[in-house]
Amino acid sequence: MFEFKKSLATVLAVASLGGLLGATGAEAQTLKVVMHSDVKILDPIWTTAYIQRNHGYMVWDTLFAVDEKFDVKPQMVDKYSVSADNLVWTFTLRDGLEWHDGKPVTAEDCVASIKRWAARDSMGQKMMGSVANLEVVDAKTFKMNMKEPYGLVLQSLGKPSSNVPFMMPKKSAETDPMQQIKVEDVIGSGPFIFKADEWKPGEKIVYVKNTKYKPRSEPANGLSGGKVVKVDRVEWLAIPDVQTQVAAIQNGEIDMIEAPGHDLLPLLAKDKNIKLVNFNPTGNQYVFRFNSTAKPFDNAKVRHAVFVAFAQEDFLKATIGDPQWYKVCKAPFVCGTPFATDAGMADVLNGNAAKAKQLLTEAGYDGTPIVLMQSTDLQVLTNLAPVAKAQMERAGFKVDMVSMDWQTLVARRVKKEPPNAGGWHAFLTSWVAADILNPVMAGFYNASCEKAMFGWPCDETIEKYRDQFAKETDPAKQMQIVESLQKYWVDHPTHINVGQWYAPIARRTNIDGNLTAPVPVFWNVTKK
Amino acid sequence: MIDFIVRRLIAIIPVLTVVAILVFLMLRLTPGDPAAVIAGDNATSDQIADIRTKLGLNEPIWTQFVIWIGNMLQGNFGESFFFKKTVAELIAQRIEPTLALAVCTLIFAVSISVPIGVLAAYRQGSLVDRVVMGFSVVGFSVPGFVIGYCLIYVFAIELGWLPVQGYIRIGVNFWGFLERMILPSLTLSVGFIALISRITRASVLEVLNEDYIRTARAKGLSNRVVLMRHALRNAAVPILTVIGLGIAILIGGAVVTESVFGLPGLGRLTVEAVLSRDFPTIQAVILMFSVVYVVVNLLIDISYTLFDPRIRY
Numbered sequence: 001m002f003e004f005k006k007s008l009a010t011v012l013a014v015a016s017l018g019g020l021l022g023a024t025g026a027e028a029q030t031l032k033v034v035m036h037s038d039v040k041i042l043d044p045i046w047t048t049a050y051i052q053r054n055h056g057y058m059v060w061d062t063l064f065a066v067d068e069k070f071d072v073k074p075q076m077v078d079k080y081s082v083s084a085d086n087l088v089w090t091f092t093l094r095d096g097l098e099w100h101d102g103k104p105v106t107a108e109d110c111v112a113s114i115k116r117w118a119a120r121d122s123m124g125q126k127m128m129g130s131v132a133n134l135e136v137v138d139a140k141t142f143k144m145n146m147k148e149p150y151g152l153v154l155q156s157l158g159k160p161s162s163n164v165p166f167m168m169p170k171k172s173a174e175t176d177p178m179q180q181i182k183v184e185d186v187i188g189s190g191p192f193i194f195k196a197d198e199w200k201p202g203e204k205i206v207y208v209k210n211t212k213y214k215p216r217s218e219p220a221n222g223l224s225g226g227k228v229v230k231v232d233r234v235e236w237l238a239i240p241d242v243q244t245q246v247a248a249i250q251n252g253e254i255d256m257i258e259a260p261g262h263d264l265l266p267l268l269a270k271d272k273n274i275k276l277v278n279f280n281p282t283g284n285q286y287v288f289r290f291n292s293t294a295k296p297f298d299n300a301k302v303r304h305a306v307f308v309a310f311a312q313e314d315f316l317k318a319t320i321g322d323p324q325w326y327k328v329c330k331a332p333f334v335c336g337t338p339f340a341t342d343a344g345m346a347d348v349l350n351g352n353a354a355k356a357k358q359l360l361t362e363a364g365y366d367g368t369p370i371v372l373m374q375s376t377d378l379q380v381l382t383n384l385a386p387v388a389k390a391q392m393e394r395a396g397f398k399v400d401m402v403s404m405d406w407q408t409l410v411a412r413r414v415k416k417e418p419p420n421a422g423g424w425h426a427f428l429t430s431w432v433a434a435d436i437l438n439p440v441m442a443g444f445y446n447a448s449c450e451k452a453m454f455g456w457p458c459d460e461t462i463e464k465y466r467d468q469f470a471k472e473t474d475p476a477k478q479m480q481i482v483e484s485l486q487k488y489w490v491d492h493p494t495h496i497n498v499g500q501w502y503a504p505i506a507r508r509t510n511i512d513g514n515l516t517a518p519v520p521v522f523w524n525v526t527k528k
Numbered sequence: 529m530i531d532f533i534v535r536r537l538i539a540i541i542p543v544l545t546v547v548a549i550l551v552f553l554m555l556r557l558t559p560g561d562p563a564a565v566i567a568g569d570n571a572t573s574d575q576i577a578d579i580r581t582k583l584g585l586n587e588p589i590w591t592q593f594v595i596w597i598g599n600m601l602q603g604n605f606g607e608s609f610f611f612k613k614t615v616a617e618l619i620a621q622r623i624e625p626t627l628a629l630a631v632c633t634l635i636f637a638v639s640i641s642v643p644i645g646v647l648a649a650y651r652q653g654s655l656v657d658r659v660v661m662g663f664s665v666v667g668f669s670v671p672g673f674v675i676g677y678c679l680i681y682v683f684a685i686e687l688g689w690l691p692v693q694g695y696i697r698i699g700v701n702f703w704g705f706l707e708r709m710i711l712p713s714l715t716l717s718v719g720f721i722a723l724i725s726r727i728t729r730a731s732v733l734e735v736l737n738e739d740y741i742r743t744a745r746a747k748g749l750s751n752r753v754v755l756m757r758h759a760l761r762n763a764a765v766p767i768l769t770v771i772g773l774g775i776a777i778l779i780g781g782a783v784v785t786e787s788v789f790g791l792p793g794l795g796r797l798t799v800e801a802v803l804s805r806d807f808p809t810i811q812a813v814i815l816m817f818s819v820v821y822v823v824v825n826l827l828i829d830i831s832y833t834l835f836d837p838r839i840r841y
Contacts, residue, residue, distance in 0.1 A: 038800070040610040041566070048568030122572065162568065178578050183612055200621055201611045202800060203695070203792035239693055239790040240799070247680050247692040248790070404559065407805055411561030414573050429569065443572075453572055 029232035031511070031527055034245050035520075036259040038238035039205045042194070043180040045120050048162035050432065057223070057521050058207045058234070059100075060166035060188035063091065063110065064158030065223040068516050070337055070437060072158035073224035075216070076105070076167060076189070078140075086149035086473055093140040096214040099169050100187045100194075107142035111135075112173035114157070114165060119177035121163040123441050126470055127156040151473040152440060159441065160223055160518050161434035191215070191227040191523045192234060207234045207522075220515055220524045227523040230513065234522050249274060249506055255527060256507040258520055261379050262320050268506045276504040279514045282336045282433035283327070283502040286315055288388060289444060289495045290426055292457040294419050297370075297426070300492040301363035304348075307490065308359060309395035310388070311351025312499040318383040320501045327500040332486060333442070334433040335500060339479065344487035349496075356395035369400040371419035373412060373427035377405045384428040384498070413454045428498070434518030438478075439466050439485055444495040457494040529833075529840075536826045540819065547818045548811070552596065555807050556589050562609045562805040583609055596811065606808035608801075615812040618797060625695045626793035628705070629785065630778050632713035634771075637720035642767065644721075645728025646755055652733060660725055667722025672781050676715040676788040683711060693790030712789040716781045720774055727770040731763035738762070764835035772828035779817050 037051040044056030065075040074080065078094040097105035111134045118124030130150040135143040144153065157165055172185040186194045192207035199205050215226035237254060239245050242261045248254045250271055260268055268274050288310070296302040316326040329335035330345040347355075370392065374385030389399045402424075404412070409427060417423040436442035445466060449458035465485035472478045505514060510528040515521055563579040564571075580586050584595070599606055605615035648660040684692040690711055696704035735741060736759055744754050782795035794813060801809035832839045 040800075040804070042612065047566055048571055050568075052568075120575070178582055180612055200792060201613070201618070202622065202796055237694070237790070238792065240796065241787050241790070243677060244680070244693050244788055244790055247677075247685055248694075251684050251688070251692045253692055253694065405803075407561075407565055407803060408559040410564040411559055411805075414561070414564055414576055431569075451572065451574070456573075 029527060031231045031234045031256070031522065031525060032254045033234065033236050033256040033258065033522075034239050034248070034254055035236045038202055038240075039199075039236065040201055041180060042183060042186050042199075043175075044166055045117055045163055045168075045177065046180045050162060053162045053164055054520060055194075055205070056164055056166045057190070057519055058192040059186060059190050059194050060168060061097075061190045061227075062158065062164060062166060062223075064154055066158055066160045066434075066518070067222035067224045069222075070160075070434075070518075072154040073218075073221075075158075075224060076110075082153075087146045089144040089146070089153055090137070091142055091144070094214070094216075095140075097189050098212055099189050100210060101169075102212075103169070104139070105167065105189050106139050106170075107136045108139075109170045109173065110167050111142050112170045113167045116168070116173045116175070116177050117163060117165040121159070121165070122443055122446065123152070123156050123159055124163070124165065126440055127152060130471070148471065149473055150471055151478060152438075152470050155438070155441070161432055189213075191229045202238050204238060205236045207236075208232065215523075222515065222517045223519060223521065227521075229523050230526045231522070246506075249508065252508065255511050256505055258505055259503050260506045262322070262325060262503075263379070265322065265325070265504070265506075273509055274506055275509055276506055277514055278325075278502050278504040279516055279520060280433070280502065280518055281516060282334055282518060283500050284430050284432050285329075285334055285436060285500050286319070286384060286428060286430050286498045287444060287495050288384075288426060288428050288498055289413075289455050290457070290493065291419070291424055291455050292494065293416065293455075294423060294425050296363070296365050296368050299363050301359055302365055303493045304491050305356045305359035305363065305365075305395060306392060306397075307348040307493050307496050308350070308352050309356035309391050309397075310349055310496055310498060311391065312349055312497075314351070314391065315384055315387050316499040316501060318387045319380060325502045325504065327502075329500040330497075332489070332497045333437060333439075333482065337433060337437050338475075339438050339482045341479070341483055341486060343483040344490040348490055349498075351391065353391070353394040353396075360396050365396070367398050369398040369420075370425045371423070372399050372401045373409050373424050374401050374403045375406040375409050375427070376403045380430060380501075380503075381406070381428060388426070388428060388498075416456070430501075432518060433500070438469065439482065440470050445485075445489070447494055452494075455494065459492055459494070461488055462492065462494070529830075533826070533830070536829070540822050543822060544815060544818060547815060548597065548600070549593075551811050551814045552593055553589075555805075555810060556592075560805040561585075562807065565804050566609060596808075600815075605812040608809050609806045610804055615808050618809060619794065619812065619816065622792060622794045622797045624697060624793075625786065625791045626782055626795060628698065628709060629712055629716065629782055629791060629793060630775075632709045633716040633720060633778060633781075636713050636717040637724060637774075638771065640717070641721040641724035642728050642760075645725040645767075646732050646760060648725065648729040649732035649736060649759075650751070650755060657729075660729070664722040664726045667718045670718070672715055672719065672784045673788050675718050676711070676785060679711045679715055680788075695791045695793075708789075708791075712785050712791060715788070716778065716785045719777060719781065723774055723777070724767065724770060728763065728767050731766045732759050735759045735762045761835055765832055765839075768828050768831055768835070772825045775821055775824045779821070 035051060039051055039055050041047050041052050044052040062075050063077050064072050067073055076093055076097055077091050080091045082089050099105060118128040127150060130146055130148050132145040132147045137143055159165060169187055172181045175181045183196050191210050191213045193210050195206040195208060209229045209232050215228050218225040220226050245257050246264050249257055269276055290297045290303050292298060312328045320326040330342050330349055331340040333339040372385055372389055375381045385401055389401045392399050412424055413427060415423050419425045439445045443453045446452040447457040447459035447462040449456060465481055469478055469481045472481060513525045515524050563576050563583060566579055567576045607614050608618055644660045648657040651657050680692050683690045690707050694708055696708055698705045741758055744758050783799055786793045786795040798813050
């Protein structure tokens with residue numbers, strides 16, 4: 001037996017040595033990361049999924065970008081100006097911008113990119129509604145001629161989250177917006193270069209440092225400033241099992257996990273070689289979405305009753321648990337962001353079942369069971385629906401909670417059939433704060449009936465406020481509009497914000513430099 | 529023999545036809561919409577509808593089926609809804625880890641289970657027999673992922689001997705490949721060893737009571753020769769049968785094992801495709817697994833003739 005053990009140890013030792021010999025010296029500067037998902041699609045304009053957005057930030061650059069405080073700063077743009085009547089915006093690109101194939105970035109490329117992005121993005125569509133045309137002045141300059149003043153030009157071009165207006169070469173940007181760009185067209189001007197020959201879906205995606213990239217001179221700040229890459233290579237490895245991810249980082253096989261499950265955070269926190277870092281202090285927001293076309297949620301008073309019945313902390317305790325990773329925050333536009341306000345929120349989200357019951361009686365609720373969809377396979381969402389069910393039942397609702405996997409929910413939520421015939425009344429999801437910074441950006445405020453997102457709220461007043469907000473160029477007046485909208489929206493909710501939560505990254509202690517930003521980015525990150 | 533092989537190969541056609549129809553219909557009838565998955569959370573209903581049209585999902589179900597079958601007959605497995613790659617390319621990329629896992633598992637399983645099964649039969653009722661049968665019960669009962677996590681904890685985290693996860697292609701670094709194969713194939717072997725050792729024990733026990741074994745012993749042959757040349761060879765047919773049936777266990781187990789150990793194989797491709805409702809990929813992978821299963825069992829049937837000269841086709 002001893003002999004056998006000795007032989008096994010020898011074989012394993014040789015095997016380990018072999019592994020070490022097989023490694024290259026360059027590995028010291030390779031950052032190995034497990035992201036929240038594998039990259040299956042390479043076109044960040046074609047889909048709004050967050051993993052494609054993160055991939056986009058590696059490869060492509062943006063005209064503008066937000067800093068830590070969500071102030072919009074120039075990125076690829078060197079200088080810009082707007083005419084006194086707010087009808088002509090002129091943008092001039094920085095010197096030395098180059099695509100990864102060595103060709104210069106031109107104004108023509110940017111115009112084509114803006115058009116493709118705007119065809120897919122709701123904020124882009126809204127902006128283009130006020131744009132007369134985009135005009136190329138010279139190789140580095142283009143103009144945006146407006147039909148009317150529009151207050152969100154910079155916020156749109158500097159939109160930090162899905163869909164991000166990434167600038168692509170004209171050839172890629174002329175791809176039909178409803179089709180993906182080709183693998184060979186994944187050419188950006190960003191700080192990393194995508195290695196098409198090493199991309200193995202389900203295994204890894206590889207980026208190498210773009211040595212020709214010219215960072216801005218300002219220090220990196222949020223998504224803005226100098227994008228200085230401090231590693232040679234970044235590999236995003238696909239390890240689907242969360243327990244294996246944790247074992248791999250403990251064993252030093254990977255350097256970082258973007259989104260370790262909250263139940264595994266105590267285990268990671270105990271390991272002296274691993275540090276948990278909350279790089280995104282505005283975090284995420286849980287949301288309860290109504291189907292405003294289905295009875296009884298077609299009645300605003302019934303929806304308001306749910307708002308009154310809910311208490312945020314119960315949702316957060318049930319899903320996140322540890323208070324250091326959540327925040328009770330009534331502000332729908334997320335605490336810590338420019339349009340955060342509690343205006344109109346005093347009487348809601350207090351878990352007032354008695355008041356909710358009274359509202360339901362006044363609204364004439366007839367006991368129709370509420371079909372509440374529960375996603376069971378995404379840990380951060382699973383426990384939300386049972387809490388919603390309990391709080392609604394306490395207020396007098398009848399709730400039929402239907403459990404399903406997330407992809408089934410995603411398919412069902414676009415169905416407009418009656419809830420008892422394959423449709424739905426409500427479900428819970430989560431937004432990254434950077435997606436919901438104002439009423440135009442936040443898709444669930446879109447109340448344009450058929451054109452709105454699933455749930456299809458139809459409310460002229462909300463739409464009027466959204467239009468006013470978009471066209472207002474004075475930030476102070478924009479804030480007034482937000483407050484007015486919010487006060488109205490509380491009584492006519494399209495959805496309910498049920499708490500803010502944070503997902504720290506786990507990184508080995510030899511890794512540093514993750515920027516405070518709404519999106520995980522890999523410039524400025526160092527590996528010792 | 530050739531007639532037999534040809535007949536069996538022809539019999540694959542109706543099997544695959546039934547599998548194709550079932551897989552196609554089940555995917556269309558289960559809830560889930562690949563267009564909604566592709567579009568992402570921020571997409572509007574119009575955007576999702578546009579993607580459905582582009583993917584051809586708005587066509588009547590029979591039209592979709594005919595198009596798919598037509599393409600399959602021309603050797604075109606279609607293009608994945610998600611990756612801008614053909615399904616054939618995806619399978620080609622993912623087949624090596626699964627094949628390596630299957631081969632390593634078979635080697636592990638057969639080289640351990642057959643000797644311990646024979647030993648258990650030879651020492652029937654002894655402590656060795658009870659230990660082997662006890663292991664067999666545990667091997668059947670404990671889920672593969674639990675075994676995997678335990679092995680990771682002991683050999684990777686505590687002892688630091690082996691890596692937790694990942695795959696290195698055999699041609700790139702042989703030792704890297706080997707050290708990443710040990711834990712997954714050991715994990716997958718456990719159930720397989722339990723199954724084969726039990727069948728081996730039962731088959732050898734049956735043979736050991738035969739007259740020709742008594743004759744062999746009477747001739748003065750050693751126990752080793754009696755066991756290996758006479759008993760095991762005659763017990764081989766049921767053992768081979770169970771190894772063939774075990775390929776199904778291997779395929780099912782690969783799905784879990786590849787996920788636990790981060791192996792980018794066909795098992796994980798199947799899971800990813802199912803979760804994202806990537807119909808062309810699911811259909812092709814399941815059809816491929818069906819072909820593998822049928823062909824492996826054909827090979828097992830043919831191999832019977834090597835061990836038992838009475839069997840002729």
